[in-house]
Each structure stands twice: as structure tokens, then as C-alpha cells.
Amino acid sequence: MAKSDKRIVLPAAFCELMQQWMGAEAGLLFHALASPPTRGLRITKSKATPGYVPNVLLPHLNAAIPWAPDGYYIHLNAPLGKTVLHEAGAYYLQEPSAMAIAIAVAPQTGERILDLCAAPGGKTTYVASLLSRAGGGQLIANEIHPTRVRALAENVERVGANAAIVNETPDRLAETWSASFDAVLVDAPCSGEGMFRKDPEAVREWQAASPERCQIRQRDILKSAVQLLKPGGRLIYSTCTFNPMENEQIVAWLLDSFPLAIEPLPEWPGWSCGRPEWGSDRPELVGTRRLWPHLAHGEGHFVARLRLAEDASPRTTRVRGTRSAKGPRDWSTWLHSMVTDPPPSFVQPRLHKDIVFSDELAGLPTDGLRILRPGCPVATWKNGQFAPHHALSRALPAHAFLSSTELDEERAMTYLRGEALDNPSNLRGFVHLTYAGYGLGFAKGAPSRLNNLYPKGLRSAYLEPLERPD
Ligand SMILES: C[S@@+](CC[C@H](N)C(=O)[O-])C[C@H]1O[C@@H](n2cnc3c(N)ncnc32)[C@H](O)[C@@H]1O
Numbered sequence: 399m400a401k402s403d404k405r406i407v408l409p410a411a412f413c414e415l416m417q418q419w420m421g422a423e424a425g426l427l428f429h430a431l432a433s434p435p436t437r438g439l440r441i442t443k444s445k446a447t448p449g450y451v452p453n454v455l456l457p458h459l460n461a462a463i464p465w466a467p468d469g470y471y472i473h474l475n476a477p478l479g480k481t482v483l484h485e486a487g488a489y490y491l492q493e494p495s496a497m498a499i500a501i502a503v504a505p506q507t508g509e510r511i512l513d514l515c516a517a518p519g520g521k522t523t524y525v526a527s528l529l530s531r532a533g534g535g536q537l538i539a540n541e542i543h544p545t546r547v548r549a550l551a552e553n554v555e556r557v558g559a560n561a562a563i564v565n566e567t568p569d570r571l572a573e574t575w576s577a578s579f580d581a582v583l584v585d586a587p588c589s590g591e592g593m594f595r596k597d598p599e600a601v602r603e604w605q606a607a608s609p610e611r612c613q614i615r616q617r618d619i620l621k622s623a624v625q626l627l628k629p630g631g632r633l634i635y636s637t638c639t640f641n642p643m644e645n646e647q648i649v650a651w652l653l654d655s656f657p658l659a660i661e662p663l664p665e666w667p668g669w670s671c672g673r674p675e676w677g678s679d680r681p682e683l684v685g686t687r688r689l690w691p692h693l694a695h696g697e698g699h700f701v702a703r704l705r706l707a708e709d710a711s712p713r714t715t716r717v718r719g720t721r722s723a724k725g726p727r728d729w730s731t732w733l734h735s736m737v738t739d740p741p742p743s744f745v746q747p748r749l750h751k752d753i754v755f756s757d758e759l760a761g762l763p764t765d766g767l768r769i770l771r772p773g774c775p776v777a778t779w780k781n782g783q784f785a786p787h788h789a790l791s792r793a794l795p796a797h798a799f800l801s802s803t804e805l806d807e808e809r810a811m812t813y814l815r816g817e818a819l820d821n822p823s824n825l826r827g828f829v830h831l832t833y834a835g836y837g838l839g840f841a842k843g844a845p846s847r848l849n850n851l852y853p854k855g856l857r858s859a860y861l862e863p864l865e866r867p868d
Pocket residue numbers: 496514515516517518519520521522541542543546567568585586587588615619
């Protein structure tokens with residue numbers, strides 16, 4: 399190991415490799431890797447009003463992140479991971495350079511988008527926000543790892559993103575869903591050199607053989623990703639690593655192997671162009687983007703957007719009969735007694751065991767696939783009775799609920815601890831509770847109290863207040 403600075407000790411083989419690629423500039427990178435990491439958060443639910451920030455959060459935000467309309471830098475030690483607003487899914491703590499990836503996906507109205515390597519969900523949740531803001535579409539988030547897929551589901555539910563969650567290998571998805579997507583995001587497993595500053599484990603795990611090993615896996619995943627694209631569809635490829643083997647070289651290989659063309663990405667402030675000389679001298683590589691921590695405030699990402707030729711002849715999907723979305727009887731009546739203007743995927747749901755899910759897999763065959771959630775869990779259905787699922791409280795804006803009440807921070811904390819609340823307005827039935835306009839969960843109105851329906855597994859006694867006493 400070479401001692402490069404007093405904070406982290408960079409692997410000697412990493413330093414040699416980067417010196418070979420970058421020459422004297424490598425010193426600037428190593429110097430930047432010796433300084434503290436950047437930290438960011440992204441407002442998640444600015445669907446109707448981009449740029450909206452809850453007032454209580456304002457004192458905790460630093461500058462806006464120039465490439466991400468919903469992103470802000472925050473202080474390294476800002477205690478923002480355990481607040482009512484965080485629990486309510488009002489923001490997602492996300493490394494600043496990672497925010498550019500969903501922007502590169504550029505979701506359009508009505509598109510069907512697949513995030514192939516999605517856990518823990520940073521990019522999925524941003525793509526979901528942008529797709530919803532564009533007018534809605536279909537989003538499917540896949541994660542191969544059986545434990546990580548649960549963290550993905552929790553984050554998707556916390557921020558109220560509308561997505562199906564799948565736990566599959568890319569090749570099985572390609573087999574079943576060939577030529578089905580307008581856009582596929584591959585945020586690939588990589589050697590993680592852009593994580594060095596914020597995660598000492600990333601430094602410990604890095605080995606001289608990591609870039610080559612990762613490159614092989616990335617090619618495998620990308621072969622399936624290309625197969626999943628409709629003709630004319632977009633492939634977005636990203637990593638959080640610096641070495642060209644997993645970046646420019648992968649994109650050069652994609653251009654050589656498939657009828658794909660690079661779509662140049664915007665010139666985000668501080669970002670650099672990919673380097674053609676690192677990828678078989680393909681001049682188009684200037685259309686890819688890199689964030690270097692010695693040139694911009696972020697930890698480091700590479701991203702490329704490629705478009706599949708319109709006349710690409712895809713292997714067609716074996717359609718084994720798409721399951722028709724069938725909900726229980728009286729569903730529509732119950733749903734309209736809870737919310738106004740439910741999205742179409744809620745009106746034609748899927749019933750799976752005792753849960754009614756919005757159908758985010760409409761039009762796709764699902765037989766034989768490991769589906770964790772076909773969409774948002776909207777309600778439970780037991781003994782012929784519906785009850786709202788907690789996830790519904792996050793999935794729609796507060797104004798959509800027919801019975802909704804706003805809590806102050808103290809009452810919100812009481813609710814998130816799992817305690818009953820007083821009921822001064824004598825509310826009855828299922829009541830949607832909000833804080834700063836963000837859905838927290840449901841309660842059930844009784845004569846003198848609001849009974850707490852916040853799921854036991856989510857209850858938390860250790861939340862930090864954000865509001866300052868006057
Ligand atoms: C960089 S992480 C994804 C981060 C995520 N996109 C986010 O923004 O939160 C890469 C993911 O790929 C998954 N992965 C690992 N090997 C894979 C493989 N062979 N095929 C597909 N995904 C894989 C990992 O479990 C990991 O969750």
C-alpha cells in the first residue's frame with residue numbers, strides 16, 4: 399500500500415494504474431482523494447413544483463448542485479438521516495455526482511423504463527420523480543441480490559416512488575422481456591474507486607484485478623441490457639469508478655458489438671468529457687461524461703447514453719400470456735372513497751396474496767420471474783374488507799386524499815414512535831397524516847383518539863428535530 403495522504407491510504411496498484419492513464423494529472427486526483435468527501439440530498443417529491451424545498455430544511459442546505467435541479471450540498475456532519483422529513487421520504491441522501499445519472503436517463507411521458515442494477519435505489523427514486531413529473535410511465539427496478547432488493551423496496555416505499563420491484567438476473571429478464579423498454583439504466587457493479595473518500599471499505603475491497611474482473615461482469619450485464627431495449631431505445635451506462643477499463647473501454651466495446659450510437663450528454667457544470675484516447679480512439683466518446691473529484695464537487699461517476707438503431711432486429715419475447723390486471727370486486731368504489739383521481743395503474747390493480755398492488759408490469763409477461771412487488775402496495779384485502787396499505791400514504795400527494803390532516807413536528811414524532819394521537823377534530827375512518835405536506839402514514843379515527851397504523855417495523859424512537867423553537 400502506498401501512503402498518499404493522511405486520510406486514506408490508496409492502494410499502490412490503483413495509484414500506478416491511474417498514473418499510467420493520467421500522467422501528471424493523477425497527482426491532482428490523489429490530492430483530491432485526500433480531502434473530505436462531498437455530501438448531498440435530493441428533494442424527492444417536487445412533482446408539481448420543481449425547486450420547492452420545505453421551509454424547515456432550508457437552514458440545513460448549502461449550495462444547489464448545478465447539474466441536479468432537486469439536489470443540494472449538505473454539511474458533512476449534518477444530522478439529516480433521522481428526521482421526520484427523512485422518514486416521510488421528503489428527501490433522499492445521495493452523493494452529488496450520482497444525481498446526474500437519472501438526468502441522463504431523461505424520462506419521457508409514457509415510457510417504460512428498466513433500472514437493471516437498482517439497489518439501494520438512489521437512481522431509481524430519482525428516475526421515478528422525473529418520470530412522474532414528465533406525466534408518468536412505467537418503471538421497473540431490478541436487483542439481483544436477495545437482501546439488497548429489500549433495501550430497494552424500503553427506499554422506493556419511503557419516498558413513494560411508483561415502481562415494480564424485481565429480483566432477477568439480467569439474462570433471465572432479457573429472455574422474458576426482450577425488446578420491451580424505451581430506456582434501460584445499467585448502473586453497473588464496478589470497482590468503486592469513486593467511493594474511496596466516503597467508504598473505507600471500498601479502499602479495502604479494491605484489488606489490482608478488480609477493474610478487469612468488473613469489466614467482464616459489466617459486458618455480461620450489458621449484453622442483456624441491449625436485448626431488453628426496443629429498437630430506438632436508450633441505454634444509459636454508469637459507474638462510480640475512474641479507470642477507463644470500466645468506462646470508455648466498455649463504451650467502445652458496446653459501439654463495436656451492437657448497433658448503438660452515443661447520444662452526447664449535456665455539458666453539466668464541472669463535468670468533463672470522456673476521453674477518446676482511452677477507448678480505441680472513438681471520437682464520439684467526447685459525448686460521454688465524467689465527474690472527477692479534482693475538477694468538481696462530487697465523488698466521481700462516469701455516464702454514457704447510447705441509442706439502439708431503429709432498424710435493429712431484436713429477438714422477440716416469448717409472450718407466455720400477460721396476466722390481465724384483475725382486482726377484487728368493489729375495488730373502484732373503495733379506492734374512490736379514499737382518494738381523488740387515482741392513477742390508471744391503481745384503478746386496474748393486481749391482487750397478490752392479501753395485497754392489492756398498482757400494476758406497473760402491465761403488458762409484460764411475468765410467469766416464472768421473481769417479482770417482489772408488481773407495483774405500489776395500495777391496500778390489504780382481508781375478509782372481504784379493504785384497508786389502506788402504508789405505501790399508499792406516500793405514493794400520492796396529500797391533496798389526493800379525501801381525509802387528511804397535517805401534524806406539527808412534535809405530533810409527527812409521536813406518530814412515528816407508534817403512539818396514538820389525540821383527535822380534536824373527531825375524525826373517523828382512515829385518516830391520511832402529513833407533516834410539512836408530506837404523507838407520513840394512516841391512522842384510524844376513534845371517538846377520542848387517532849389509532850396509530852404506522853407499521854411496527856418502521857417505528858422509530860430516535861428522531862432528531864429539525865424545527866427550531868422560536
Ligand atoms: C452500483 S450498485 C447500484 C446502485 C444503485 N443504482 C443506486 O443508485 O442506489 C450495483 C448493483 O448491481 C448489483 N449486481 C451485482 N452483480 C450483478 C450482476 N451480475 N448482474 C446484475 N446486477 C448485479 C449489485 O448487487 C448492486 O446492487
